[in-house]
Amino acid sequence: MAAEHCTDSGHDLRFDLRIVASWIEPGSRVLDLGCADGKLLRFLRDTKGVQGLGIEHDEDEVVSCVAQGLSVIHGDINTELPGFPDKAFDYVVVSQTLQQAYEPTGLLHQMLRVGRRGIVSFPNFCCLQVRLQMAFSGHVPVTPELPYQWYNTPNIRVLSLEDFKTYSRAVPFAITRSLAVNPASDGSAREVRFWPNLLASYGIFMITAA
Numbered sequence: 001m002a003a004e005h006c007t008d009s010g011h012d013l014r015f016d017l018r019i020v021a022s023w024i025e026p027g028s029r030v031l032d033l034g035c036a037d038g039k040l041l042r043f044l045r046d047t048k049g050v051q052g053l054g055i056e057h058d059e060d061e062v063v064s065c066v067a068q069g070l071s072v073i074h075g076d077i078n079t080e081l082p083g084f085p086d087k088a089f090d091y092v093v094v095s096q097t098l099q100q101a102y103e104p105t106g107l108l109h110q111m112l113r114v115g116r117r118g119i120v121s122f123p124n125f126c127c128l129q130v131r132l133q134m135a136f137s138g139h140v141p142v143t144p145e146l147p148y149q150w151y152n153t154p155n156i157r158v159l160s161l162e163d164f165k166t167y168s169r170a171v172p173f174a175i176t177r178s179l180a181v182n183p184a185s186d187g188s189a190r191e192v193r194f195w196p197n198l199l200a201s202y203g204i205f206m207i208t209a210a
Contacts, residue, residue: 015189016121019204028090033077034097038065055080081110089115098122112209121204126160145201161203177206
């Protein structure tokens with residue numbers, strides 16, 4: 001199968017968010033955890049008629065979302081989720097946030113309680129570029145997907161694609177769809193099917209309760 005080119009009319013959507021958006025059915029109810037400036041929610045609203053809600057801790061980002069007519073709660077995802085009823089959403093999205101969560105297992109349990117499906121994406125810390133940087137420089141790696149220095153990173157843990165698969169059996173939850181990708185120069189993403197844990201810089205997973 002040819003490598004997947006993930007392109008759409010998402011304009012300024014980050015490459016992983018384009019893939020996430022393509023997985024969401026029109027007219028769905030979507031909760032975006034750590035929605036930042038609301039680009040994903042706005043795109044889903046405008047192109048797929050999605051009923052979206054976001055949770056974001058950064059006040060300036062919340063103001064940006066509200067200015068776009070988006071529904072966003074200013075708060076912490078870990079404390080806000082328990083207040084939602086079971087299966088209130090069709091999808092709960094956690095994009096580039098899981099590695100920043102203090103209690104990822106609790107977060108995933110809550111995600112799959114309030115949502116019928118979860119979509120999780122994160123940078124792959126065990127991709128070849130990261131391994132080579134660590135081996136030859138002796139320093140914590142800095143890549144386009146991991147752009148921070150050790151002293152200013154919001155990431156409090158690192159994981160690989162294989163780590164996440166192993167983790168799914170421990171929690172447990174079911175992985176129903178997955179994609180390993182590398183960003184392309186045109187802002188899209190190319191699927192990596194051969195040795196993804198080594199050669200892909202990013203992973204995106206759809207999960208459900210086991």
